[in-house]
Amino acid sequence: MKEIDYLAPASLDEAYAALQNGKTSAFLAGGTDIIVQLREGRKQVDQLIDVKHIPELMRYGWTDGGGLAIGASVPFAEIYEDAEIARRLPCLIDCATLVGGIQIQSRACFGGNIGNSGPAADTVPALIALGATLTLGSREGTRELPLEAFFTGPGQNVLAPGELIVTVNVPPQPARSGAFFHRFIPRNEMDIAVVNVGARLELDAAGERIAGARVSVGAVAPTPLFVEEAGAALVGQAPGEEAFARAADAAAAAARPITDMRGSIAQRVHLTRVLTVRALRRALERAREA
Numbered sequence: 001m002k003e004i005d006y007l008a009p010a011s012l013d014e015a016y017a018a019l020q021n022g023k024t025s026a027f028l029a030g031g032t033d034i035i036v037q038l039r040e041g042r043k044q045v046d047q048l049i050d051v052k053h054i055p056e057l058m059r060y061g062w063t064d065g066g067g068l069a070i071g072a073s074v075p076f077a078e079i080y081e082d083a084e085i086a087r088r089l090p091c092l093i094d095c096a097t098l099v100g101g102i103q104i105q106s107r108a109c110f111g112g113n114i115g116n117s118g119p120a121a122d123t124v125p126a127l128i129a130l131g132a133t134l135t136l137g138s139r140e141g142t143r144e145l146p147l148e149a150f151f152t153g154p155g156q157n158v159l160a161p162g163e164l165i166v167t168v169n170v171p172p173q174p175a176r177s178g179a180f181f182h183r184f185i186p187r188n189e190m191d192i193a194v195v196n197v198g199a200r201l202e203l204d205a206a207g208e209r210i211a212g213a214r215v216s217v218g219a220v221a222p223t224p225l226f227v228e229e230a231g232a233a234l235v236g237q238a239p240g241e242e243a244f245a246r247a248a249d250a251a252a253a254a255a256r257p258i259t260d261m262r263g264s265i266a267q268r269v270h271l272t273r274v275l276t277v278r279a280l281r282r283a284l285e286r287a288r289e290a
């Protein structure tokens with residue numbers, strides 16, 4: 001492994017300046033992806049910019065409207081140990097508690113899971129189902145974009161040179177809505193998803209029809225998918241198995257998986273259907289409790 005400079009900016013301005021010094025960079029958040037990739041020679045950079053000393057990236061809080069703004073570097077453990085988040089956004093807990101084990105969760109964060117931009121990243125379908133956006137910052141200012149617009153390919157994203165993820169923004173959730181994240185892995189824990197699904201359902205005032213729905217599927221395409229057709233298949237329908245099966249068909253139709261050591265194309269398409277139905281069932285339970 002070649003020598004790499006280590007920088008620990010204490011502010012966003014210092015981080016932006018570090019990104020302008022002409023060297024190739026990666027960010028060091030929890031380090032649970034990037035250190036492995038550098039050690040194995042899968043990535044090469046001149047400098048690592050530690051993003052765990054920047055106050056804006058290390059804090060989280062509720063917005064006036066009832067959304068949650070999560071600094072990109074806040075460790076998962078801090079999020080899932082927060083009782084208010086667990087009560088109001090249990091779907092975030094579904095995914096945050098699944099990433100690796102406790103050691104990983106004590107370092108790793110949403111910014112790293114998203115920044116790594118793997119097709120199977122576990123927090124992404126959950127966040128897309130919740131309608132999350134990213135705030136990206138650079139010396140020129142900030143811009144906000146829907147999470148599903150961030151990814152362009154395996155390990156690839158729209159981040160411009162000089163830019164970083166500042167916050168992950170979960171908007172206020174609709175009334176009478178619930179969301180759930182589900183994944184399939186060959187082992188009980190510490191494995192990469194064969195398929196993962198996030199789903200949110202919103203019921204009408206009478207609780208008899210689906211007023212809105214968002215479905216996202218991971219590990220079945222070069223990037224995590226936001227399957228708008230699955231949501232459209234649900235809106236206006238009575239919540240139940242018939243509607244869920246139609247949404248699952250739409251999710252399976254959107255899947256473009258590959259066969260690899262974890263699963264075949266046929267298994268992944270089948271799992272997309274199964275997990276979509278299961279995630280919708282649990283999202284419905286939560287919507288009815290909301």
Ligand SMILES: Cc1cc2nc3c(=O)[nH]c(=O)nc-3n(C[C@H](O)[C@H](O)[C@H](O)COP(=O)(O)OP(=O)(O)OC[C@H]3O[C@@H](n4cnc5c(N)ncnc54)[C@H](O)[C@@H]3O)c2cc1C
Pocket residue numbers: 026027028029030031032033034035036051072073098099100101104107108109110111112113114115116117120121122123159163164165166190191192
């Ligand atoms: C044993 C083990 C088990 C794992 N299990 C899972 C699992 O179950 N599910 C899963 O999804 N992942 C898993 N992972 C992968 C990894 O832990 C997660 O992807 C984690 O969320 C990465 O976060 P991090 O903070 O460690 O990122 P880092 O490794 O610090 O960074 C990852 C990438 O994100 C970029 N980045 C970091 N912060 C920013 C920022 N603010 N702005 C822009 N880019 C940024 C970095 O440049 C780098 O390219 C596992 C890894 C290990 C080693």
